[in-house]
Amino acid sequence: MNNRLLSASASSRQTRGRNNIRISANTVRRRLSTSGLRARRRYIGPILTQRHRHQRTLCAQEHGAWDRIQWRSVVFSVEFRFCTDHADGRVRVWRRSGERYQADCVREHDRWGGASLMMWSAISYNDRNGPVFTQ
Template sequence: MPRLSKVDRHRALGLLQEGLPISEVSLRMNLNRTTIFRLRQRLHKTNTVSDRPRSGRPKCTTQRQDRNLVRNHLNNRFLSASASSRQTRRRNYQRISANTVRRRLSISGLRARRPYIGPILIQRHRYQRRLWAQEHAARDGIHWRSVVFSDESRFCINHADGRVRVWRRSGERLR
């Protein structure tokens, strides 16, 4: 059964209680008939529509360790996941993997990105750049033919590029 939100589950059950057939409810909610049928069946069988507990390997870190990982990376944005994994120990005093650290940070919204390298522009800088662009916008094509614009890119296929990464949330580039 596809994952339905709590609101959608209760909405479907409300439509069923109004007396609508399963096929009509599935059309209105754009769901498969089997999904609605199984939802109703689960309600009659267990008296609840919440998800059942699923099996799976338990986490090797506690919630407290996860919060500490995130706090450490927010305090030291340039800390690598492998360095952090060497510092963090599981309950049985084994190290956790760097991939585990990356997953925990990713769940909290942090991503490893290239740090911003360049001048931080203040309002005065922006104003001066706009003035320069307005002055030079009226120049003729002969002037701009002698100007070369370049863009440099690095491509690294087989190994790590050696760049330092910074852990940050989306929209925090210039903070």
């Protein structure tokens, strides 16, 4: 499939079968499904440069062999931002299983901008904290 963002209906309008006969949207959906493609929402992730990707790889290599004792000193925290001023923009993309992070299946976005609600939480080996909300 050349354009992963094209809906099955739009694809059926652009595609012709034998004898120049129009193909139905359901036929397009069946053929895509047979090929292992499913319509899914695009993964939305941070903008990553080559430097970011390289640093993440180095970090994974450095910490990949840590034992349980070393991991006990680590605190994992998470921060979520819920947008309150616009829709989530559910654009579907046709992809196979395992292609979630492939470049043409990701919609990059700038995380800072617009009205929102923030939530933080953290967890470690021996403890966790509940979510904290701010506006």
